[in-house]
Amino acid sequence: MKKFFTFPGRIDPEIKYAISIKGVKNIPLILQLKHYIDNPTKRRLSRMGFKIKYEVNFLKCICGSLPVRNFDSLKALVEIKKIYYDDKAEIMGRIIPQLESVNSGIAVQSRLLNGRGVSMAFIDTGVKPLPAFTKPRRRILAFKDFIADRKDPFDDSGHGTAAIAAASVPAAMAGIICARAFDISGHGFYSDIIASMDWILELKEKHNIRIAVLNFGAKVKDDAFDILTAAAEALWKSGLLVVACAGNFGPEAATITSPGHNPKLLTIGAMDTGSEKPSVSSWSSRGPASGDIDKPDLVMPGCIPSESLIGTSASASLTAGIAAMLYEKNPQLSPDDVKSLLKVCCASFGALKQSQGKGYIKLEKIEEL
Secondary structure, three states, X not given: OOOOOOOOOOEOHHHHHHHHOOOOOXXXXXXXXXXXXXXXXXXXXXXXXXXXXXXXXXXOEEEEEEEHHHHHHHHOOOOEEEEXXXXXXXXXXXXXXXXXXXXXXXXXXXXXXXXXXXXEEEEEOOOOOOHHHHOOOOOEEEEEEOOOOOOOOOOOOOHHHHHHHHHHOOOOOOEEEEEEOOOOOOEEEHHHHHHHHHHHHHHOOOOOXXXXXXXXXXXXXXXXXXXXXXXXXXXXXXXXXXXXXXXXXXXXXOOOOEOOOOOOOEEEEEEEOOOOOOEEXXXXXXXXXXXXXXXXXXXXXXXXHHHXXXXXXXXXXXXXXXXXXXXXXXXXXXXXXXXXXHXXXXXXXXXXXXXXXXXXXXXXXXXXX
């Protein structure tokens, strides 16, 4: 039986379970340091057999794997603030070929605005260089594969491409930055996700990235060990509007996923528009979020037949494209400003607040601002 001694507040409880599994020899970890990453700390980790995967500077984290037998030595290092289990998140959308067309009735294209001069960053399954993204000018400004390290843009799942195409309906001229952190099955390690965020921050000024689109979700953990939420909030504080999915686990209450449950972020649920009156999609996650926080903030169509895309990832992507319009109109807006304006421009359709938030965005209100 493996020994495990707890350090209250320092060690992710999921590590105890992972270590207890018979036959597990190495464990994927994310180490958050008390200070910035330095060579002496890396050397000490190397002597313990810790194989470094990433250095994530904006969170002061080192990601990698450690032989289970050396865990007691690792947790004794005074340089470490917290030890997280490197779990997986899941894409909150699906590609369904021959998805039935619906009469949306929700305007998402403007004759006045198209996101010109603004860039959106996606952490997803990748992106295919479709003509819509490359002509008349190349809109894919940067791509990085955090799974297989392929150099050229690609997408073996199709979800990332569909989500970016959805965002491009309202923001047809916005720049595209894409980090591939999710595999063909739609799953991605936390380490790949936060490394993607670090990369996006490095490119923020160069490409005028104003929006980060997080089309994924994970089970909500204890706040002390919810690294996805902490990382997403750090993006927000760095000046990026972070658009997150509510999740696809409705209609039960309190099913908002991480990081969308964070009160800072702009969290988007899904709505159906195929019938006479709009309604919240049955599968769209409901609030309240942990801590009795009102979520989602708003809803948008969750089915985009032209891209064969369904899920709150579709809703979040549409919202991101409309947010790009606001930045196009006024580049001086802060993330808090944009979040507030989008909510002000919403119309309710009479559903509960924990299902629809403020309602759906009325494009004409955006244009009138």
